[in-house]
Amino acid sequence: MRNAVGFYWTLPVPWAGFKELPEGIEEAAKASRTIRYQCELIRHYAKDSNYQLVAEEVFLEIEPDRGSRYIREPLRRVEEICRANDAVLLYVDFSMVQNWRGHEPLSDWARETRIDFEKVWPDEILIDGRAFDPHKHFSAWRARQSEWTEGKEQRTSRALAVARQLRNGKQTYKAISEELNAQEIRSATGKPWTEESIRKLLGPKR
Structure with missing residues (x-):
């Protein structure tokens, strides 16, 4: 053997x-x-x-x-x-x-x-x-x-809408990332949201 x-x-x-x-x-x-x-x-x-x-x-x-x-x-x-x-x-x-x-x-x-x-x-x-x-x-x-893959745009749009609403409520990027993760709102790649990825999602401050 x-x-x-x-x-x-x-x-x-x-x-x-x-x-x-x-x-x-x-x-x-x-x-x-x-x-x-x-x-x-x-x-x-x-x-x-x-x-x-x-x-x-x-x-x-x-x-x-x-x-x-x-x-x-x-x-x-x-x-x-x-x-x-x-x-x-x-x-x-x-x-x-x-x-x-x-x-x-x-x-x-x-x-x-x-x-x-x-x-x-x-x-x-x-x-x-x-x-x-x-x-x-x-x-x-x-x-x-x-x-x-086909739902990538829809996921991004949903995340952006929620993130903007929270940001308008004076939430920090970190708090927004934690809330999106808690609600299981996925990112485009499926990775958990982070403070940095939320900052990129929302774009430059205006």
């Missing part, structure tokens, strides 16, 4: 408040359905292929819509783990089917690395007794992302 290391990654979803992952694998899997899927799939694959998983690593990308070169650092750490344990790296290659969620920097790394690795096909699997189809999952998220 050969050792193996599982590597799982996903994208942030700022508008949904998903901007960080817990450090532990199990906690990360609870926080992200995509991480949970990869974790379950790789564990099943390892068992069926007579591999012993000796480590699992996760990575959250920095941009919500693309892979980045920043994946190189966690992959470097994974390479060290693989060499130390004479292990093969296992990861789900979503681009193998209809170019789902491709990650060009990850593909570049795969062409350059000297460690053994295996790309796992993104099959539909059962999670908690229910079928999980990654294609449908990502399609649904893309649709929600489009809705969020």
